[in-house]
Structure formats: structure tokens, C-alpha cells
Amino acid sequence: MALRPYIVGNWKMHGTRAMLSEARAIGRAAARYPDVDVGIAPPFTLLHPMVEAVPELAVGGQDCHASASGAFTGNVSASMLADVGARFTIVGHSERRELHREDNDGIRSKAEAAWTAGLSVILCVGESAAERDSGQAEAVVMAQLDGSLPRSDGAVTRLAVAYEPVWAIGTGRVPTVSDISAMHSAIRARLVAIYGDDGKGVRILYGGSVNAGNAGALLRADEVSGALVGGASLSAESFAAIISAANTILEG
Ligand code: PGA
Secondary structure (H helix, E strand, C coil), X not given: CCCCCEEEEECCCCCCHXXXXXXXXXXXXXXXXCCCEEEEECCHHHHHHHHHHCCCCEEEECCCEXXXXXXXXXXXXXXXXXXXXXXXXXXXXXXXXXXXXXXXXXXXXXXXXXXXXXXXXXEEECCCHHHHHCCCHHHHHHXXXXXXXXXXXXCHHHEEEEECCHHHCCCCCXXXXXXXXXXXXHHHHHHHHHHHHHHHHCEEEEECCCCCCCHHHHHCCCCCCEEEECHHHCCHHHHHHHHHHHHHHHHC
């Protein structure tokens, strides 16, 4: 892995305060591997309690609104995330794209709002099963990047991209290592085309059914600098095994 590994848990709509003990256990595991960056994106309600309970972990949002404040019932802004100690936010997750009809333009605005608020951004992209089957996977992902990557100046060091094929999320199915390498290499080329040399430093995470058993192989694929983990991040035992797999690769 050429870049510093980054392992992020996306808790989705899982977790009440009872889960803070799991987060503490993840924090203890992360402390054993100082060369791996570890983050958790819990539901909004757990952000502040988690920042307080596990200050050594990077805690982040799963989404943010593009505006700083306003009449947007039910939404949370990037500056509100920053206010409670979040360090990053995910934007453009396929569950948001699909269930909340988010489009590339809106996702780009969210990413730029997050940068303005001082947060790091994890931008998710990925094709559906039908798009993969019809040979359009790469074109779809490139179009998502072109449309949703933030373009404000000077903050590219606060960007990561997560490649998450929709058909691999929560299904137990994963692409082959060579398909992951091909897609990640294409994403890298696009990042360099857009950001110049800064694009070489953007970490590209793989997401979709990463678990303790497959992490070692997936993290070894070309241009993979970490993982965005859903289900397996809800248990400290499996998430710690994924962090440890990233560390093992570093040790070569
Ligand atoms: P999964 O989810 O690891 O449960 O497949 C990943 C994600 O949606 O970020």
C-alpha cells in the first residue's frame, strides 16, 4: 500500500448508546496499530457521545446538508458535524443516491460544504449490478467522479474516494481482486487528471462486503488504500481484524 491505510466503519442506521462500549473496544484495537488511520461514522445521534467516549478515533458523519443552516427539516449541516467534533463525513453513499434520490451535483455541493466546514470527505461511487453486467461499470464510476468530486481549491488532502459496487454492499459478494485493481487504477487516473499531482495522494478505499476473512486479499489490490466497512464494523472483533490486516500489509 503506497498511501497510509485508512479503515472506516459505516454504522449506517445501527447503534444506540449501548454500542459505545463496542466503539471503545475499536478504539483500543486502533491504538495497537498507529500506522493505520481508523474512523467510524455512527448515526448522527451517536456522534457527540462517541467523540467524548473515544477521542482517539476519527468520528464522522454519514451525510451532511449542502447549506450551513436553514429551513431544512431533518437535515444536519457540515458545520454542525464539525461543532460536535466530527472530523470527516461520507457523502454520496449509494443508499443516499438511491433511497434519497441524490444526484452528482447535490453530492458535489455537500462535499464542498464539508470542506468549507473543515471536514475531510469520503466520496462514494460505484456501479449497479445491471451496469456491471452491461459492461458500463467504469463509465458509470467515471461519470460519478466527474459530477460529484469537490472542486474548491486547496483541500484535496482532505479527500478520500470509496469505490463501492452497489451489488457488493451487504450481499457477501465481492468483485475479483483484478476487477478492483482495474477500477481503482481508473479512479486514480481520473483523480490525477482532475487534481494534478495532488490526485496521487487521495486515498481510494474499497467498500462492499469487506470482512475479517477477505480484507487481507482485497486490501492488497492495486491502488487500494483502505476499506469502507459496513456490517463488519459493528463488532470490534471483526473490525479489529480488518485493521490488523491493513497493518500486516504495511509490515510487508
Ligand atoms: P457492507 O457495507 O460492508 O455491509 O457491505 C459497506 C457500505 O455500504 O459502506
